[in-house]
Amino acid sequence: MRVFTSRTLTAPLLGLAGLLVTSCQPDADILKQQAVPGDTLPSNFPTPAYALETNPPDRATFELGRTLFYDPRLSRTGDVSCGSCHQQSVAFAHADHRVSQGVDGLLGPRNTPPLQNLRWRRELLWDGGSKNLETMPLAPLTNPVEMDETLGNVLKKLNADADYRRRFAKIYGRSPIDSYQFLRALAQFTAALTSANSRYDHYVRGEAGRQLSAPELRGRALLAQKCTPCHSTDLFTDETYRNNGLDREFSADSGRAHITSVVQDRGKFKVPSLRNVTKTAPYMHDGRFATLAEVLAHYDHGVQPSPTLDPLLRRPNGQLGIPLTAQEQADLLAFLETLTDTEFLQDRRLAERQ
Amino acid sequence: MKFSLPTFWVAAVVTVFSLASCNDKEKEAQPTVGTLDIEMEHVVGNRALALNTTTYTNPVSNEQFTVSRFNYYVSNIRLQKADGTEYPQPESYYLVQESDTESKHLHLKDVPIGDYTGISFVVGVDSARNVAGAQTGALDVNNNMFWDWNSGYIFFKMEGNLVASSAYPAKSFLMHVGGFTKPYNAVRTVKLTFPSSNLLVGADHSPELHLRIDALKVLNGPQPIQLSTFRGAHMPGANAVQVANNYAAGMFLVDHINAN
Numbered sequence: 341m342r343v344f345t346s347r348t349l350t351a352p353l354l355g356l357a358g359l360l361v362t363s364c365q366p367d368a369d370i371l372k373q374q375a376v377p378g379d380t381l382p383s384n385f386p387t388p389a390y391a392l393e394t395n396p397p398d399r400a401t402f403e404l405g406r407t408l409f410y411d412p413r414l415s416r417t418g419d420v421s422c423g424s425c426h427q428q429s430v431a432f433a434h435a436d437h438r439v440s441q442g443v444d445g446l447l448g449p450r451n452t453p454p455l456q457n458l459r460w461r462r463e464l465l466w467d468g469g470s471k472n473l474e475t476m477p478l479a480p481l482t483n484p485v486e487m488d489e490t491l492g493n494v495l496k497k498l499n500a501d502a503d504y505r506r507r508f509a510k511i512y513g514r515s516p517i518d519s520y521q522f523l524r525a526l527a528q529f530t531a532a533l534t535s536a537n538s539r540y541d542h543y544v545r546g547e548a549g550r551q552l553s554a555p556e557l558r559g560r561a562l563l564a565q566k567c568t569p570c571h572s573t574d575l576f577t578d579e580t581y582r583n584n585g586l587d588r589e590f591s592a593d594s595g596r597a598h599i600t601s602v603v604q605d606r607g608k609f610k611v612p613s614l615r616n617v618t619k620t621a622p623y624m625h626d627g628r629f630a631t632l633a634e635v636l637a638h639y640d641h642g643v644q645p646s647p648t649l650d651p652l653l654r655r656p657n658g659q660l661g662i663p664l665t666a667q668e669q670a671d672l673l674a675f676l677e678t679l680t681d682t683e684f685l686q687d688r689r690l691a692e693r694q
Numbered sequence: 695m696k697f698s699l700p701t702f703w704v705a706a707v708v709t710v711f712s713l714a715s716c717n718d719k720e721k722e723a724q725p726t727v728g729t730l731d732i733e734m735e736h737v738v739g740n741r742a743l744a745l746n747t748t749t750y751t752n753p754v755s756n757e758q759f760t761v762s763r764f765n766y767y768v769s770n771i772r773l774q775k776a777d778g779t780e781y782p783q784p785e786s787y788y789l790v791q792e793s794d795t796e797s798k799h800l801h802l803k804d805v806p807i808g809d810y811t812g813i814s815f816v817v818g819v820d821s822a823r824n825v826a827g828a829q830t831g832a833l834d835v836n837n838n839m840f841w842d843w844n845s846g847y848i849f850f851k852m853e854g855n856l857v858a859s860s861a862y863p864a865k866s867f868l869m870h871v872g873g874f875t876k877p878y879n880a881v882r883t884v885k886l887t888f889p890s891s892n893l894l895v896g897a898d899h900s901p902e903l904h905l906r907i908d909a910l911k912v913l914n915g916p917q918p919i920q921l922s923t924f925r926g927a928h929m930p931g932a933n934a935v936q937v938a939n940n941y942a943a944g945m946f947l948v949d950h951i952n953a954n
Contacts, residue, residue, distance in 0.1 A: 474827030478842035523828035
């Protein structure tokens with residue numbers, strides 16, 4: 341209607357503008373579809389560890405990374421891909437698997453962590469053993485109970501594939517495919533896994549029409565009061581390693597101490613993000629809790645003493661944990677639901693190509 | 695002396711031209727950079743290092759052993775001058791492997807011409823590059839010098855076999871040194887002065903610096919290592935630091951300089 345009115349007023353000029361608009365509009369749509377997921381940093385997030393400029397998002401490279409992520413040939417047996425254990429519908433965690441399951445059905449010692457907002461992570465894995473998003477895949481790739489392959493063999497397989505050779509050469513302009521190209525392309529996909537469009541995000545960014553309910557808002561206040569600094573910032577983790585009182589001794593898994601060889605780090609694990617937490621069961625580094633209700637019950641009355649137990653879990657009266665009434669637990673669970681990012685979980689650009 | 699005007703102008707023009715060409719010649723004849731070759735000669739005490747085939751004696755304990763692998767990174771090379779200034783080589787990363795003859799020749803290009811009195815370098819890889827992600831060349835993570843699960847470069851590898859004695863059985867040993875964070879930071883800088891003569895890098899001087907790297911110093915250092923009881927090093931930690939302290943203390947020596 342407005343266009344019609346304008347056109348009648350200044351036909352020649354607006355005709356030109358109209359042409360521009362009509363010629364621009366489809367382009368803009370295509371551009372939006374072709375944009376790389378996560379190529380815009382969410383305004384409510386802190387500064388990323390893996391800056392956009394480090395490996396500038398590029399459509400072809402992202403697609404190559406996506407192909408690699410879902411390629412089972414990266415494993416020794418040819419039947420386990422990154423995507424086998426990192427499923428999009430559950431924020432790239434592994435649904436219903438207490439611990440990771442690798443080649444030949446071998447079980448690992450730890451729960452498959454979700455892959456989301458990795459661009460903001462300075463250290464990766466439950467123990468922080470990996471210090472860069474690009475070299476992180478080497479851990480599962482070579483782990484005997486995960487993909488059990490060597491980097492050399494992976495490169496051989498990629499170089500033996502004409503399609504990969506063509507796609508890599510087009511991007512990197514040289515051959516053969518080397519570890520640099522392989523890891524950089526894969527990182528384009530893993531860095532793109534950005535979850536920042538939950539109901540909470542829309543609310544906190546003041547985007548129109550997005551409100552949280554009274555229980556959700558109470559839960560948010562409770563989280564800020566009782567669950568920070570561990571689950572702080574809009575990433576809902578402070579990226580530290582802490583012993584949250586699951587066990588009294590750590591012979592099964594020393595956690596962070598496995599990396600640092602420091603006694604004071606025994607039993608400490610990376611504080612996980614709470615984003616999409618309702619989707620990423622089971623919980624804790626060893627997947628021991630099946631539900632979030634169990635997790636909250638643990639903090640309320642299950643915390644075990646040990647020399648490295650986090651001081652925040654020792655109360656002045658000598659008791660351990662974070663007391664939470666039934667109402668508080670219900671409110672916290674209501675808030676955690678708002679951190680589910682359906683857009684991320686269903687973004688077809690992140691799915692395996694059918 | 696008396697010049698006619700035309701003669702003056704001819705002379706002036708010729709002079710100007712010859713000056714100009716003279717300047718050009720000077721620019722061509724006096725480049726600002728030269729090259730330096732560093733030769734790494736691996737020895738075990740007073741004998742050459744030969745992988746697998748030669749049995750050596752640990753001076754710490756008289757243990758007999760062979761060496762099957764001997765690799766290390768040299769990085770962040772700096773050349774010092776007498777006036778205290780130094781030239782830090784940019785993008786300075788070298789992987790030296792006994793099994794790869796070519797890798798034992800470090801070819802430094804674009805070294806500013808000058809008279810150098812010493813050299814320093816990191817044995818290993820600086821902390822920044824340890825966390826910098828995928829790399830190429832010497833730092834390619836596919837060079838079998840990178841830890842996957844506790845990610846970072848392996849700065850030094852010495853592997854071999856201990857020959858059995860009446861006191862202990864034969865066993866293999868493995869020393870993989872890395873780690874760049876406290877309290878087990880194994881990054882070590884070695885500083886060597888040129889003892890007899892300076893190292894002159896010039897337009898017509900492409901010197902060769904011969905370093906002698908004595909593997910025995912890994913064992914016979916400030917914190918001596920008995921192979922039969924040493925539990926090896928395979929991750930950042932106290933054992934890796936012990937090996938690093940030993941090799942940093944005396945493994946690298948200036949043997950001689952070929953002025954060329």
